[in-house]
Amino acid sequence: LQLNFILVVKVFCSWFGNPPRVLKNDVTSVIAFKGETLTLPCMVMSGKPRPRTQWYKDEGVEIGKDWERFKQQRKGLRIRNVALEDRGVYRCEAVNGYGSEELEIMLLVKVISTQVKLNTTTDQIESGKQKKKPIFTEPIKMRRYNIAKPIGRDVRFSCKAKGKPPPQIQWFKDGNFTSSPDGNPRRQQWTLTLRQLKLTDSGRYTCRVWNKAGAISFNYSLRVEGLFQLNPVLVKPHPVNTTVRVGEKTSLQCRVRSNIVLTVKWMKQIEPSAQYQYSERLLNNSLRIDGNLYVILPTQETLYLPEERTYLNKHVIVRATEHDAGRYLCVAANTRGYRLRGAYLSVLPARAKKQDEPPIRSTAKLNTIPLALIIGLPAAA
Missing domain, CATH: 2.60.40.10 (Immunoglobulins)
Incomplete structure (x- = not known):
């Protein structure tokens, strides 16, 4: 299938996360006077998901809630009643699942003195200005x-x-x-x-x-x-055509190989006459592929299988209805490119219950669950 590249990039870019980015400025050292209150700046400008910020002092000592005069805020680290022992190097670290970034600031603490040294020479003053x-x-x-x-x-x-x-x-x-x-x-x-x-x-x-x-x-x-690896690789044969009855649970699954972070999405083809069945939010999040309209379905968790070195994502339907029938696309994308593969879901009428059917014993209940669902594979058509 050929997709409009610009449209695909626009849709996929919103799926990827971004590493944190801390605002870098010229503030590498701060001079404070004993007893005052100040804030060491550390502004996290971007990052997806939202980065977690943590401050450290000197040799990696974590600044926690038990530091009574210290408070970690959105714009930096606030220190009340600055003391001489607060001197040192402070490190602000912003972290999320896509990376981390740090910013170091040196804090110097001075004591206000009422005495003025009269022997300060002009040369000493001038030499200080040259630094x-x-x-x-x-x-x-x-x-x-x-x-x-x-x-x-x-x-x-x-x-x-x-x-x-x-x-x-x-x-x-x-x-x-x-x-x-x-x-x-x-x-x-x-x-x-x-x-x-x-x-x-x-x-x-x-x-x-x-x-x-x-x-x-x-x-x-x-x-x-x-x-x-320029593109993710979809592991065959998934997703596969699947058949389910009304009211039963089923799933379509997609296995992907990728040596960099990726995102997996599911799309469902919809006919113009069936658009009324979908919410306005889903219809606004749709695109056309080979002239057919597909809606992007809500994201479900992607699991990493270290033994197989693959990613697994399932589209689970808890209670199937006739409206769930149709063509589904699994789309795997990373920063190098994308791959997609489709499968059909067929929904049959609910199984008729016999009036004289004896009750099922509790010891035989496990036999009523399809083996495909137990091991995580979709039921065969």
């Missing part, structure tokens, strides 16, 4: 921060920066220090190059740049894949 915290000089090269590469390829991360005095840089992988590519730790390495990638190279790479005026950092996420 400038680091800034990244090539942000365009840092736009791609979520990177996927196949085994054997090369990748390069860039964090070029400037400041006064000239800043220093260190690279970390998953929080652990990584030596410079050429083995010389004294040489400034504004780029980190990894060659002949292996699966173990996957992870989070962080550059930390600092001088006496402040510090900044940036995260790259690298995913090394065994093979690039």
Whole structure:
């Protein structure tokens, strides 16, 4: 089947999630005075599903509800009655099922003094004005921060920066220090190059740049894949044509192979004369395929089967009616492409009950359940 590519992309894009994106600004350090109240900024701009935000201090100490003066808010971390022991590095981490992003802020706490040092020289004042915290000089090269590469390829991360005095840089992988590519730790390495990638190279790479005026950092996420699979693969023979009687339970199932995150949707073909049977919400969420109108059915949970390395999604009909009969499409999509396959559901009249039929004993009830439903397969036509 040939789909209108633009229309399909528009429909499918709403199904995929997105990793969190935290608003990056120039605030890498904050100076507070003892006793005041302030908020360390951390604004999560996007992410689907909605990211969960957690704050940490210094060496990964989680800030919880027992921190009485600290409150995690939508716009940042609010600290009441700032104390000297609050000094340190704070890390805001936004996480959802599609990734994570961090933001680090250094908090400096000062005590207001009523005494004025009279021996401060003009040179000392001027030298203080010359200090400038680091800034990244090539942000365009840092736009791609979520990177996927196949085994054997090369990748390069860039964090070029400037400041006064000239800043220093260190690279970390998953929080652990990584030596410079050429083995010389004294040489400034504004780029980190990894060659002949292996699966173990996957992870989070962080550059930390600092001088006496402040510090900044940036995260790259690298995913090394065994093979690039352009499209998901529908595992035959599913979905298969299925027959059910009115009032009985049945299901259509779809098995998919994909080495990246995917979404599975079910669609049902409807005739123009039968549109009155569907809600306005479903009709508004429809598209045409080869001249036929299909409605997108409500999403049901997709399960991952690690032993088979496949995804399983079922469209379950609890109590079949005549209106459930028709052609169904299973559509599997990932960020590389999509695949679809159809099957028909036939609905027969309800089985007639005999008047003199003896009651079924409790010990024989299991025999009345179709084997196909017990093992999760649709009943054969």
